[in-house]
Amino acid sequence: MTCNTLEGKTVVLGITGGIAAYKAADMVSRLKKLGACVHVIMTRNAVRFITPLTLQTLSQNRVVVDMFEQPHYWEIDHISLAQKADLMVIAPASANIIGKIANGIADDMLSTTVMATKAHVIIAPAMNTNMYHNPFFQQNLNKLKESGFTVVEPGEGRLACGDCGKGRLQDINVIIDTILNFFKTRQDYKGTNALVTAGPTREPIDPVRFITNHSSGKMGYAIAEAFAQRGARVKLITGPTHLDPPQGAEVIRIQRAREMLDRVMEHFPWADVVVKAAAVSDYRPREEMVHKLKKHHQRLEIPLVKNPDILMELGRIKGDKKLIGFAAETDNVKEYARRKLLEKNIDMIVANNVTAKDAGFYSDTNKVSIIFANGKELDLPNMPKRKLAHIILDEIKTL
Ligand code: PMT
Numbered sequence: 001m002t003c004n005t006l007e008g009k010t011v012v013l014g015i016t017g018g019i020a021a022y023k024a025a026d027m028v029s030r031l032k033k034l035g036a037c038v039h040v041i042m043t044r045n046a047v048r049f050i051t052p053l054t055l056q057t058l059s060q061n062r063v064v065v066d067m068f069e070q071p072h073y074w075e076i077d078h079i080s081l082a083q084k085a086d087l088m089v090i091a092p093a094s095a096n097i098i099g100k101i102a103n104g105i106a107d108d109m110l111s112t113t114v115m116a117t118k119a120h121v122i123i124a125p126a127m128n129t130n131m132y133h134n135p136f137f138q139q140n141l142n143k144l145k146e147s148g149f150t151v152v153e154p155g156e157g158r159l160a161c162g163d164c165g166k167g168r169l170q171d172i173n174v175i176i177d178t179i180l181n182f183f184k185t186r187q188d189y190k191g192t193n194a195l196v197t198a199g200p201t202r203e204p205i206d207p208v209r210f211i212t213n214h215s216s217g218k219m220g221y222a223i224a225e226a227f228a229q230r231g232a233r234v235k236l237i238t239g240p241t242h243l244d245p246p247q248g249a250e251v252i253r254i255q256r257a258r259e260m261l262d263r264v265m266e267h268f269p270w271a272d273v274v275v276k277a278a279a280v281s282d283y284r285p286r287e288e289m290v291h292k293l294k295k296h297h298q299r300l301e302i303p304l305v306k307n308p309d310i311l312m313e314l315g316r317i318k319g320d321k322k323l324i325g326f327a328a329e330t331d332n333v334k335e336y337a338r339r340k341l342l343e344k345n346i347d348m349i350v351a352n353n354v355t356a357k358d359a360g361f362y363s364d365t366n367k368v369s370i371i372f373a374n375g376k377e378l379d380l381p382n383m384p385k386r387k388l389a390h391i392i393l394d395e396i397k398t399l
Helices: 019-033 052-059 077-084 095-102 109-116 129-133 135-146 172-185 218-229 257-270 310-316 333-343 385-397
Strands: 010-015 037-042 087-093 120-125 155-158 164-168 193-198 203-206 209-211 233-238 249-253 273-276 283-285 304-306 322-329 348-353 368-372 377-379
Touching (some): 010 019, 019 052, 019 172, 095 109, 095 120, 129 164, 203 283, 218 249, 218 385, 233 257, 257 310, 273 385, 310 322, 333 348, 348 385
Parallel strands (some): 010 087, 087 120, 193 273, 322 348
Antiparallel strands (some): 203 209
């Protein structure tokens, strides 16, 4: 089932060179009728098949082709379109653009915009059937699927080049339905207040040194971003990270565990759901030196005291709020996670082995098991943190 309006949504449509490019005119017109604001980016080859003027007239927006055109109103096009997009769609998507995206190549307006956007991307490939089945192309397409892109598979039949088989641009109705479905499924948290924590904490020893951990914030930021994409109001309480703030989230920055506790407690009454992805320091130096420690000691011992366990505190007062924790473990992962779930009185815990390859701290991907208070367990394969974030949100819905 789909919703039937795109009112208030900005769709950036990328068109690449191929005979199916002419069908993009129908797509722009349909998106406009559904209420979307449509911006079109064409590759130089797309312009050989359909004129920018046609798409400009239908979209009622300037069509962008050349990266080095004079910027309008001093906005840099690929950045401003990347930021404006609620969704990017590339249809038809040639083997060339798919190869570029999969391999991190950004050398024209479309590929740079895809690289710069945080919006979800839907790809509708169209090409000769032998090109479609080529193993290098398939590898590239699989890379995009694994990174969380939605692929609208091409249809089968007689192709413009005379060959028969899979490769022609999927029916425009199917592509439009995929777009409508994206916005419908992504609005299932409308009206929900989501409080997310992310990143490490820093526990000062003196004015120049501190105790911390390897958390980059990527997992927590991906969760905050997914909540915002799906319509929730989001507050993100974060330790120091180098990440850009997720679109649509209010960001509250802290350093120490005790500051995180204070901010979490302050915003807890507002929240319907709390996800604690932050890696909070369990200990802090008993004293914080006012001046830099001098190195005249041969041996130095710094006494540590325990920090408050924020999640445990929340578990005591949780009421009917949904409370989700993470468990960062190096051994007996699920057993320790189950123990934390019970001790902290939470609804669901996401257990990750932080020593596993391409998982845990810093990586863009993660491999987790989700354990529920009712005993259900879900073992997930390794996947991008952004994709995992949406699965975690799907599972929160089942609580
Ligand atoms: O940030 P990234 O680089 O993307 O890495 C992601 C991650 C590995 C940090 C993330 O996936 C993760 O596992 N986060 C939880 C890290 C952690 O502190 O785990 P823990 O097992 O020590 O704590 C269990 C739970 O209690 C966590 O939800 C934690 O936020 C919470 N906790 C822990 C200690 C404390 N003093 N207060 C807490 O609230």
